[in-house]
Amino acid sequence: MYTTKAVYLDNHSTTPVDPRVLEAMLPYFTNTFGNAASRTHGFGWEAEKAVDDAREQIARLINAKSKDMVFTSGATESDNLAIKGVVEFYKDKGNHVVTAVTEHKAVLDTCRMLERKGLATVTYLPVDRYGMVDPDAVRRAITDETVLVSIMYANNEVGTINPIGEIGKIAREKGVLFHTDATQGVGKLPVDVEAMHIDLLSMSAHKMYGPKGIGALYVRSKSPRVRLTAIIDGGGHERGMRSGTLNVPGIVGFGKACELCREGMADEAQRVLRLRERLKDFIYAQLDEVYLNGHPVHRLPGNLNVSFAYVEGESLLMGLNGSVHPIAASASLPPIAVSSGSACTSATLEPSYVLKALGVGDDLAHTSIRFGIGRFNTDEEIDYVGERVVGEVRRLRDLSPLYEMAKEGIDLKSVAWQRD
């Protein structure tokens, strides 16, 4: 037996709060509970000070000015505010947005909504087979009507890192604002809003060992000054861009999380990368027909997304989850938490649109598994996961008519399948 408790390898979905973050937050629920907007007493002043300090910590991680950080409830809200806010404010200048097909739904559905309402026309750029956006394609897509380019930093499914520095430079040259959804990249990869010519940037605390329900939108205030129309109106907090009493404990935790990421980034990236390669090497050595999804090099250090041909993803998840369920046979095995691009795990019953955009066929998309390795994973956990994954894949391949046919030398693409 390797480990005693469940192994969490779904760190792209969310991360646990770092104990040091929690510790920093606790006083702000009880003792220092003031409203950061209360100007008339010490409770308010203390809260305001805590928010100012956190703003500083967060801004420093991305080389921004602290006053350019606007607190939101998370990256979904930040994406909405960036895109809707720019489109609305600059509507006399133009109404065209350039984005990419592999963006998070928070970006894509926001764009679709603007199209439906007739407020914007949107170009959805394709990606290459590794999931990367071509900066030249961005350049070609920009027209006189373009007000915003929105391209993500690192993809949440396949981990591919976009050349956002180059894209930012092009947008700047063309006089178009550049927004990046950096939710998966911030804290794991270096970000510099100056060097990368970023005008707006979305981030979220719970992807970087901070609490859920707090995030930020970086809004550049100088050269160029970015203007937005708010979505949430009220007391005029956050330079009028996002009203509402600030979530002080959340903000304090977010600040601490950013500080920890900044201090530990280089070491952590290396350590997490080593764990990923260890898992990958083991799986590749033990199993045939495993295919990597995403870029072999330009990817998040903690991301491993692979397709185990002939084994449907949800069935594999079920095996790995094992002991959450009352299966006597595997009751002693700690469950493993990962995710899949299979249709069976999505609400829409469609396989992952991201994998589709990379040109991964539906057959292989159904067999994809995303491992998201993070700060708290250990060598022992990785070795345990490797053994379990290999064992389950072998078991399910023995059950798979496709594996049998492939081993008999049948070309599965040439079979006349009976579809419903």
Add this chain to the structure above:
Amino acid sequence: MAYSEKVLDHYSNPRNVGSFAKDEPNVGTGVVGAPECGDVMKLQLKISDDGVVEDARFKTFGCGSAIASSSYVTELVKGKTVDEVMKIKNSEIVHELSLPPVKIHCSVLAEDGIKAAIADWKRRRTTDTKAAS
């Protein structure tokens, strides 16, 4: 998603997994579904001369519910006549395994598998008889 105990049981301990030899007489093979749709089921039924299902084997590519539906069907058909087997409805599988609405297509696949296997058996029997006469 929460799985029923019966789905978990069939998934963990699938019954009658495997394949009969291709050229074995009295075997009907049904292969239904498609890899790009995320499920493929191969069901083989061994049927006696007087039309009783004597044995069954399956292999399934698909989610846990698809595997469980296939496994359950191999138990369900044994000892039944061809006519009885043809009357099996997917709703029976849904009920037995407590499949949620999003998994009903797994039971449909299993029903289709039975029909395809029987059709293959009938086809082979007529060609065999023709060859013999």
